[in-house]
Amino acid sequence: MTNLLSRLPTVRGSLEPERSLADLTWFRAGGPAEVLFQPADEADLAAFMTGLPADVPVTLVGLGSNLLVRDGGIRGVTIRLSQRGFGQVTPVGSNRLEVGAAVPDKKLAAAALAEGLSGFAFYHGIPGGIGGALRMNAGAHGVETRQRVVEVRGVTRQGARVTFSNAEMGYAYRHSGAPTDVVFTSCVLEGIPEDRDAIRRDMDAVAAHREASQPVRSRTGGSTFKNPDGHSAWKLVDAAGCRGLRIGGAEVSEMHCNFLINVDGATGHDLELLGETVRARVLQTSGIRLEWEIKRFGDFLPGAAIEPFLGA
């Protein structure tokens, strides 16, 4: 990796070279960021992007709960928003919240409860942050982020501040069509005024369902594959005989077989090889090509590349 730091603009936030990302992802695996940038606030981020040389790649990470970092690490600048600069929830009018992109989903659910707003209980069970939820259209229990979004603010790769309406976010299942180089910084979300006891009951039901059906205390990246049209990914994985399948320190969860788990010092390679093995077996048994929901960032170590579907 190069001495990238000397080419980067001065910032008020932090710039860390060769920063391990394993401790910033739920999988606890993978290589370092060449440089990790944590902006102090939106102005710091915009000034950095304006001054950043055009050839430097930029990667965004949130709370790392839907993320697999490869063992060779991520070249260029990896951006992670800090709680201090982007972690506020502010009520707006009677039924809206302005939410910083670093706010954890659970904190948003709690803030909505405090304001007596329903429609946010599903966030109580999702371990990511709002930036990731905006990008992934995170959802659960029949509700998706797109149903709450009024508008989203962000900063482009060139440093311009932009605002997207709900329609401009281009939402689909676990996907936003907004330009991939935009760092979302905050959003306005809308809920429905509701009795707090009813909201609390919804949140308790979400928490109970999670504990009973997902390996929430494990080192995992959440749902590994998107549900193909008309199918459940986990049923296809199960039918292909992959429940409990293990490669190195990585295992397909026995509890919920659309989850991969780092059970014993798994590398990024172990986890991705396991995922591609599952994809290859599902293709063989059902003819269906599963699509990764988990985002995979960074480079393979030399000589350790993994072919999609193991080359099938």
Ligand SMILES: Cc1cc2nc3c(=O)[nH]c(=O)nc-3n(C[C@H](O)[C@H](O)[C@H](O)COP(=O)(O)OP(=O)(O)OC[C@H]3O[C@@H](n4cnc5c(N)ncnc54)[C@H](O)[C@@H]3O)c2cc1C
């Ligand atoms: C136990 C467990 C259960 C889960 N259950 C669910 C569930 O029920 N429903 C669901 O939808 N997901 C679920 N997930 C997946 C995950 O929590 C969500 O996708 C979450 O929204 C990701 O947020 P994050 O902050 O962790 O993002 P990361 O995993 O860090 O990143 C995910 C993507 O978002 C992008 N991103 C992050 N921040 C920003 C930003 N500020 N601006 C632009 N792009 C950004 C990243 O570049 C990346 O492409 C689960 C995960 C786990 C581990």
